[in-house]
Amino acid sequence: MxxxxxxxxxxxxxxxxxxxxxxxxxxxxxxxxxxxxxxxxxxxxxxxxxxxxxxxxxxxxxxxxxxxxxxxxxxxxxxxxxxxxxxxxxxxxxxxxxxxxxxxxxxxxxxxxxxxxxxxxxxxxxxxxxxxxxxxxxxxxxxxxxxxxxxxxxxxxxxxxxxxxxxxxxxxxxxxxxxxxxxxxxxxxxxxxxxxxxxxxxxxxxxxxxxxxxxxxTNSPNTQLFGATYLGDEANKRRGSQQQQTSSNVLLQQITQISPSGRYGAPRPTCSMAEIIHAGGSKNGSNKVAGGGGGVGGGGGVESSSGGHDLAELAAQLQMHDPEPEIHVSQLQPELDPEPEEEPEDELEEIPPSPLPPTPPRKAHTPTPPSVRSPEAAESIIGDNRKPPAFQLSKQHTGMKNRSFGVGMAVMPSSKMEFNQLEREDFGVVKINRPPGHELTSPGQDNTDAMSTVSGANGAGGLTDQGYYDLKFYHNKLW
Ligand SMILES: CC(=O)SCCNC(=O)CCNC(=O)[C@H](O)C(C)(C)COP(=O)(O)OP(=O)(O)OC[C@H]1O[C@@H](n2cnc3c(N)ncnc32)[C@H](O)[C@@H]1OP(=O)(O)O
The missing domain is CATH 3.40.630.30 (Gcn5-related N-acetyltransferase (GNAT))
Known part of the structure; x- marks a missing residue:
């Protein structure tokens, strides 16, 4: 006492x-x-x-x-x-x-x-x-x-x-x-x-x-870090589970919120980076997830639907086989965000092509494509996730098989390419509409260092009066 x-x-x-x-x-x-x-x-x-x-x-x-x-x-x-x-x-x-x-x-x-x-x-x-x-x-x-x-x-x-x-x-x-x-x-x-x-x-x-x-x-420091989404009431939970069937964004959120037991096994708040990446794929039907070595912006701006599907499949498998798996976003990170420099070449080749970007002309052999980790890449995805960022140049854009980001061989047009010419022509002889006053003066000025854009929505060009798609080739020597 x-x-x-x-x-x-x-x-x-x-x-x-x-x-x-x-x-x-x-x-x-x-x-x-x-x-x-x-x-x-x-x-x-x-x-x-x-x-x-x-x-x-x-x-x-x-x-x-x-x-x-x-x-x-x-x-x-x-x-x-x-x-x-x-x-x-x-x-x-x-x-x-x-x-x-x-x-x-x-x-x-x-x-x-x-x-x-x-x-x-x-x-x-x-x-x-x-x-x-x-x-x-x-x-x-x-x-x-x-x-x-x-x-x-x-x-x-x-x-x-x-x-x-x-x-x-x-x-x-x-x-x-x-x-x-x-x-x-x-x-x-x-x-x-x-x-x-x-x-x-x-x-x-x-x-x-x-x-x-x-x-x-709240917009607390935690929320800013982890990107919390309010799921506090039953209505929101129900809405979230309905969206699960159609939105891979919600699927990822669920993966990151599966709760193991124990004090330090707290449900992980949603990873904002994963949301950013995943949101890019949900709107236009293909996930711009840099999975399978594709990389957003990597290898020339390829939309990697394979990477996204892998993630969705992984999530589905996890839900099927393990009622309470502990998945950390960090574990998914290597799939979501590979370093372009370390990408296996073979995986790059499996990446399906993307629509041609309605972008300003850039050099085809962009030396080091940014990954989604870079702020620029993330911002471009956030800003309009239906458009590939301006720096994304794919092998379809360049006409080169982009095995090492700019060094490669000529590539055969694939069925997935979204521009088809009436007759196949190799680069160098493709007929184009040149702007007035920009006639070709020497062979060396041709498209060795060019990229193409296609007029028309989604990169699908319309026929010109010469019967060719209106491919405009820009060249830093010309323009
Ligand atoms: C936020 C904080 O304040 S954390 C710090 C809490 N304070 C302390 O640990 C200081 C030391 N402990 C104490 O002062 C007291 O034990 C208190 C304040 C926690 C509880 O006061 P008591 O008068 O013992 O509580 P009361 O008699 O009403 O309830 C007893 C129950 O408390 C728990 N308890 C009390 N002492 C102990 C003990 N030494 N070991 C384990 N459980 C205990 C038990 O559940 C016990 O029930 P039981 O005897 O059937 O096992």
Whole structure:
């Protein structure tokens, strides 16, 4: 028991008192001199109990001090005393609570900012009195005074004893993994609190917790990093599952949100880079995922539908074979984002061709195509994911088999090419409409270093009056 040189009984007209930043018992009445005396004594009590609590938890510094309480705006300390102990009575327990604005993960792994979240900050019952129901008595008093329910409480770094305490008295066991030191229990984010733990508390108390108002999806640092998507209510979940059938974007999101068990197996928030990459394929029917060594922008701006299909197939397989696989986006990353320089040549050849890009002329043998990791590439995909970025030059654009990004052999037009001339002509003899005043003056000026664009939507050119597709060849020597 914790006794003091002064009589604590005047400070404890009842066994449990609460103290806020004025450092006076909530029951205190007195003049200025008595106030000063009371605050001095309360400070001593709080500092002493705080130190004992820290020692009991193995902390180097106390969580609770009178100074901290005085500086706080929204913390309350409940103190439990035994007036009959010894001559001056004894203080035997402390419970510090407060409200905190927290960024928290909900059950689906989405980040939420919870304003004024009820928090258990420090809890201690003297060793000589533990396991005799005093902790519960203190806790119950606090719940009643604060109008809180246990399930709605966040707990700051709970000890094993406190975890056991909460499990025993309130059935709190299933936690929601968090990235910070706070522990939440399943049900924390539920608005309907009927018949949940702490059911001895009324609905009005539940409502008073205010989570319905104080809790929202947020543009938090976590969200900016991981690109959270709000899936907090059932309607959104249902909508998400419907879209799953048609949208590979949602599929990827589900992959990244499959929840393993354990505190550090928190559901992974959606990877924004994966969203960026995947969104590129969902609109035009082919995934611009740099899978299979294709690479967005790699090898000349090829849309790699094979890479996207691989990913979708992988996801389907995972869903079929493993009900709770742990897939990290980082594990998918090599498929999503290969380094172009390391791409196997064979894989490049399997990449189906893309529509010709309606882009400004660029040199065909772009030396080092950017990958989706580069900000430029990512931006171009975000900006309009139906158009290949301007730097994407494929072998179809160049007429070269682009085995090493610009060095290669002439390629046979494939059936997938989206421009077909009436008669096949090799480069160098293809008939083109040259702009007036740009007649060919020497063979050396021809298309050895040229790219073509095709007028017409989606790269499908229209016939010219000469019967040829309107292929315009640009050459840096000519234009
Ligand atoms: C956010 C934080 O404050 S974390 C720090 C929590 N505080 C501490 O760890 C300090 C040391 N512990 C204590 O002060 C107390 O044990 C408290 C405050 C956690 C609980 O107070 P008590 O008066 O013991 O609680 P009460 O008697 O009402 O409930 C007892 C239950 O608490 C849990 N508990 C209490 N002491 C222990 C212990 N030494 N080992 C395991 N569980 C314990 C058990 O579930 C126990 O039930 P049981 O005896 O049937 O196993």
């Amino acid at each position: 914790v006794d003091f040189r002064f009589d604590i009984k005047p400070l404890f007209p009842q066994s449990i008192i609460k103290v806020t930043s004025n450092l006076l018992p909530h029951t205190f009445r007195g003049d200025r001199r008595q106030c000063l005396d009371a605050t001095s004594k309360m400070s001593e009590i709080i500092d002493r109990l705080g130190q004992l609590s820290a020692t009991s938890q193995g902390l180097s510094k106390p969580v609770t001090t009178a100074q901290r309480l005085r500086m706080s705006e929204n913390q309350t300390i409940y103190l439990l005393a035994d007036s009959n102990a010894g001559h001056n009575g004894a203080v035997i327990g402390l419970l510090k609570v407060g409200t905190k604005d927290l960024y928290l993960f909900d059950e689906t792994g989405q980040t939420r900012k919870v304003e004024q979240a009820p928090s258990i900050l420090d809890f201690y019952v003297h060793e000589s009195r533990q396991r005799s129901g005093l902790g519960k008595r203190l806790f119950e008093t606090m719940l009643k005074e604060e109008h809180w329910t246990p399930i709605k409480c966040s707990v700051d770094r709970p000890s094993e004893k406190l975890l056991a305490f909460l499990a025993k008295h309130y059935g709190l066991q299933r936690t929601i993994p968090q990235a910070n030191n706070f522990v939440l229990y399943e049900g924390f984010f539920n608005n309907n609190n009927d018949n949940e733990n702490g059911s001895n508390h009324s609905n009005s108390q539940s409502a008073a917790n205010g989570h319905g108002n104080g809790l929202h999806i």
